[in-house]
Amino acid sequence: MEHEIISEILTHITNNNINKITFSNIRNKELELDKVIGKLVSIKNNINLQLEYRYRRIIKHTNIVTSDFSNIETTIQELFELAKDINIVTINENINIKISKKFKISVNRKTTVSKAISFDHNKKKEYFLDEKKKYPFLIELGIQNNDGKIIKSKYNKFKQINKYLEFIKQATTQLDSSKQITILDFGSGKSYLTFSAYYYLTKVLNLNVKIIGIDLKKEVIEHCNDIADKLNFTNLSFIYGDVIDYENKDEIDMVISLHACNTATDIAILKALGWKAKVFFAVPCCQKEVNGQLKADFMPFMLKHGIIKEKFSTLLTDSVRSDVLEAFGYKSDIVEFISAENTPKNQLIRAYKTTNDINKNILSNLEQFLSSLNVKMFLLDEVKKLI
Incomplete structure (x- = not known):
């Protein structure tokens, strides 16, 4: 089942069908990694999988061009083996995956209202104070x-x-x-x-x-x-x-x-x-x-x-x-x-x-x-x- 799940995740990524993917409940506590959040963004006219690694003290980002399938596959495989909980939000589905200590996998799927994917990486910053307002x-x-x-x-x-x-x-x-x-x-x-x-x-x-x-x-x-x-x-x-x-x-x-x-x-x-x-x-x-x-x-x-x-x-x-x-x-x-x-x-x-x-x-x-x-x-x- 592991192969099928990873294959499905990779298909969603290559088909530009992921709003958000979250890997959490990390097995290796020594990494001090809380979760990894991924989304698709457009950088220099290329769609990238942007991964935000939220460690206990710092946050790191990495971008992988989705056309680099080998790199994407290796990364997803590593994250799959690290996380006990995986949540995938696609255009019209919310998929929750739980993986036990012995790697028993359970999948729960819920159909959602269709939502278009936004690849905007450099969208205009929404300020807490409006720069056009007088304070x-x-x-x-x-x-x-x-x-x-x-x-x-x-x-x-x-x-x-x-x-x-x-x-x-x-x-x-x-x-x-x-x-x-x-x-x-x-x-x-x-x-x-x-x-x-x-x-x-x-x-x-x-x-x-x-x-x-x-x-x-x-x-x-x-x-x-x-x-x-x-x-x-x-x-x-x-x-x-x-x-x-x-x-x-x-x-x-x-x-x-x-x-x-x-x-x-x-x-x-x-x-x-x-x-x-x-x-x-x-x-x-x-x-x-x-x-x-x-x-x-x-x-x-x-x-x-x-x-x-x-x-x-x-x-x-x-x-x-x-x-x-x-x-x-x-x-x-x-x-x-x-x-x-x-x-x-x-x-x-x-x-x-x-x-x-x-x-x-x-x-x-x-x-x-x-x-x-x-x-x-x-x-x-x-x-x-x-x-």
């Missing part, structure tokens, strides 16, 4: 002019805001909308994203939200509070202070830390862990702590290059941060925040609280690995106080 808060922030047109030099910032709102919308599924949602934004700075999140959550999604921005620049805090007052954003406020000194009495639902330098991101993580925040977002920068400790004799062929050492330090630091969050009961991953063409600070650590259990083995393994590099991290030292 008073974007005017106050200098992103739109008084006529409501995006200022040319701020267009990348406008795209960044919309990408950020995509993540914000996803995060709302983890929050209790029946009560007021409290969000802390550490290192809010000029607060483009803070104002955008407040507007979107309160005016578009109609949620009861309170956002507090915290920063060390007094003049920026005053300016942001003035704008919030002018816009009548009553539950948006900004306070002067250091992240490490901030205390609160209310329940904190979500903690955001964007572009906090060096260990300031770690302090935000520690605060979120202590409060058991439901959601944590961070886009770190300036990971100097690890960079300053790495010795060139560890992988000298790599670390003799300053730019490689810097990137390695960034990846190592953020991977440790993500695993610390996992240890404290979060489902954490690292995704691209915005294209590297717009900013090099483009790694978003995203974490959703799933349990209050603490996995000490994860922390122990991290310590052992860092010890092998003769590296110490502030975050790992401090989280011990929370256990």
Whole structure:
């Protein structure tokens, strides 16, 4: 039966008859692969099978021209052997395939309303904020002019805001909308994203939200509070202070830390862990702590290059941060925040609280690995106080 199923999948692909195919419930847990999603797209006048590999921490894409039958067949065969669940959505049918541990296959088919296949790979981006609409808060922030047109030099910032709102919308599924949602934004700075999140959550999604921005620049805090007052954003406020000194009495639902330098991101993580925040977002920068400790004799062929050492330090630091969050009961991953063409600070650590259990083995393994590099991290030292 396996041969017949694979043959059917290949026929659907070569006949351009697949809207979506999903391979999930992956057998090999060591791969840390959640699922693979495939769809047909047109790239340079050729139909491709585009596969999105969703790993626990990263997402990878690959495109295979459907005329390359041998490559397509090998790939589908590999995915078939990896997945216990396969779902195929064709023009007029939904096919669910379940494969047991012993490779016993069951197939369930359901006829659906015919739906044309779209091969559009470069369709116009649908923004959360309409670039043709006038937004008073974007005017106050200098992103739109008084006529409501995006200022040319701020267009990348406008795209960044919309990408950020995509993540914000996803995060709302983890929050209790029946009560007021409290969000802390550490290192809010000029607060483009803070104002955008407040507007979107309160005016578009109609949620009861309170956002507090915290920063060390007094003049920026005053300016942001003035704008919030002018816009009548009553539950948006900004306070002067250091992240490490901030205390609160209310329940904190979500903690955001964007572009906090060096260990300031770690302090935000520690605060979120202590409060058991439901959601944590961070886009770190300036990971100097690890960079300053790495010795060139560890992988000298790599670390003799300053730019490689810097990137390695960034990846190592953020991977440790993500695993610390996992240890404290979060489902954490690292995704691209915005294209590297717009900013090099483009790694978003995203974490959703799933349990209050603490996995000490994860922390122990991290310590052992860092010890092998003769590296110490502030975050790992401090989280011990929370256990």
